[in-house]
Amino acid sequence: MTTSTSVRARFLGAGQITFDKATLGPVADGHVRVRVDVCALCGSDKRLLQSGSPVVPGHEIAGTVVDVGAGVTTPTGTRGIVYIPVYCGTCRRCVAGRTNQCLNLRELIGWQRDGGFAEHVDVPARCLLPVPDDVPLTTAVLGLDTVGTAAHALRLWQRIQPDGVDRALVIGAGPLGLGVISVAGAFGITAVEAYDPHDGRLATAVELGARAAADLESENQYDLVVEVSGAAAAREAAQRVVAPGGAVIALGESNAPYTMPATPRWRRTDCFTVRSFYFPTDEVAANWDLLRAHGVALRDRLTVPLTLDALPDAFARFVAGDYLKPCIVSEDAR
Incomplete structure (x- = not known):
């Protein structure tokens, strides 16, 4: 392959983003080079925006294979979404299809190795999930955090409350919370309430389809509470409003420790707390079905297509709450 160049975003910290141009060499063995057609902004990226990052951020990536390394059978032209855990593929969890539980997981794409706020990204071939022909890449990218993570959390929940619930609450109506609300009906949850200060x-x-929650102060209200914001006040509210026998799903990301209140009421509350991380590859086929049913409605309500050079402004407006889910979209995906 003749080397080419690729523009990449660099997060310097304190909200500063710059761009550089890298020369691309040969693709490493076992890897594919992906032209980034869509890379969505995520709330967790705000942490890297403030702290800075030694790698290119961006972990909600959809794109097209333009080159491959030795040993790769994936053809160029394949459309795919990028699975961010760089799983080993050989441990007992991976062999069982539970790739999100890889016992040797050390890297996440966009966190410990270069991600998608760039024109190209190289990833292990096993981390590229082919996208069905009938799903546009602008919708497919929601199959990662927005729908994939949401659906996995609800599948975990079904194991502990197989008979369903009467009332469910989602705290935090960002993209992931809205993903939970969108797919909840597919998991038998028919009455969903939501809270968000915005x-x-x-x-x-x-x-x-949610109803606005009217009361986050009274105890023992909900059989299921999905906490998606990561804010301390939201975590406290989740633990206050969950009913005995209920479940709290902790999806919200934060650098602050997750704590449980040392109060008599909490000590006497018999309930489940579930922490969910991403989705395994053996759920991908079912997630495409969810996207076929809900993806376009989510995309049209959440996403704002922008160009890579607009990334600094996109983050400024994202942090300010003006955008729900800005996406960097290439001309090829428009």
Whole structure:
């Protein structure tokens, strides 16, 4: 392959983003080079925006294979989404299909190795999940965090409450919370309430079928609470409003420790706390079905297509709450 160049974003910390141009050499053995057609911004990226990153951030990636390394059978032209855990493929969890539980997991794409806020990204071939022909890449990218993570959390929940629930609450109506609301009905959850301090996000939750929660102070209200914001106040509210016998799903990301209140009421509350991380590859086929049913409605309500050079402004407006899910979209995907 003749080497080419690729523009990449660099996060310097304190909200500063710059760009450089890298020369691309040969693709490493076992890897594919992906032209980044879509890379969505995620709330967790805000941490790297402030701290800075030694690698190119961006972990919600959809794109097209343009080159491959030795030993790879994936053809160029393959459309795919990038699975961010660089799983080993050989441990007992991976062999069982539970790749999100890889016992040798050390790297996440966009966190410990270069991600998708660039024109190209090289990833292990096993981390490229082919996208069905009937699913546009602008929708497929929601199969990662927005729908994939949401659906996996609800599949975990079904194991502990197989008979369903009467009332469910989603705290935090960002993209992941809205993903939970969108697919909840597919898991038998028919009555969903939502809370978010941002009026626009809450309005979107209502558009997607939730009812605005009226009371986050009274105890013992909900059989299921999905906490998606990661904020201390939201975590405290989740543990306050969950009913005995209920479940709290902790999806929200934060650098702050997750704590449980040392109160008599909490000590006497018999309930489940579930921490969910991403989704395994053996759920991907079922997730495509969810996207076929809900993906376009989510995409049209959540995403704003932008160009890579607009990334600094996209993050500024994302942090300010003006955008729900800005996406860097190449001309090829528009």
